[in-house]
Amino acid sequence: MFNRKRTSIFAAVGIAAALVATQASAHAHLVSSNPAANATVAAAPKTITLTFNEKLAPAFSKFEITMPEHGGMKVPVKTTVSEDGKSITGTPQAALGKGAYKVLWTAASADGHKMTGEVTFKVG
Numbered sequence: 001m002f003n004r005k006r007t008s009i010f011a012a013v014g015i016a017a018a019l020v021a022t023q024a025s026a027h028a029h030l031v032s033s034n035p036a037a038n039a040t041v042a043a044a045p046k047t048i049t050l051t052f053n054e055k056l057a058p059a060f061s062k063f064e065i066t067m068p069e070h071g072g073m074k075v076p077v078k079t080t081v082s083e084d085g086k087s088i089t090g091t092p093q094a095a096l097g098k099g100a101y102k103v104l105w106t107a108a109s110a111d112g113h114k115m116t117g118e119v120t121f122k123v124g
Helices: 002-024
Strands: 030-034 039-041 048-052 062-067 073-075 077-081 087-092 099-108 114-123
Touching: 030 099, 030 114, 048 062, 048 099, 062 077, 062 087, 087 099
Parallel strands: 039 114
Antiparallel strands: 030 048, 048 087, 062 073, 062 099, 077 087, 099 114
């Protein structure tokens, strides 16, 4: 009887751990950006790319660009999700001038979990 209870407890703990691991891996996490986070680039980028660890839901994945030194003024940008679904690329609608920029992103994985974050860079 004791072994049966012990086996049941271990099975329940194993199932709970598997569920937690599955839920944790269901979130899209930023793995890289171009320009890199906190980078200072000499020339203004024509595109900005954010790459994630898993496929995104295009309808709910995007980013915006702001200029913190100018009161958070938004920079118009057109974003698209790549064919493989793991990257968001944005094309600023005007050339970026010298200064600091913040990329505020929202990414949803295929199962609907939304994540948000930011990447900053400077054009020197």
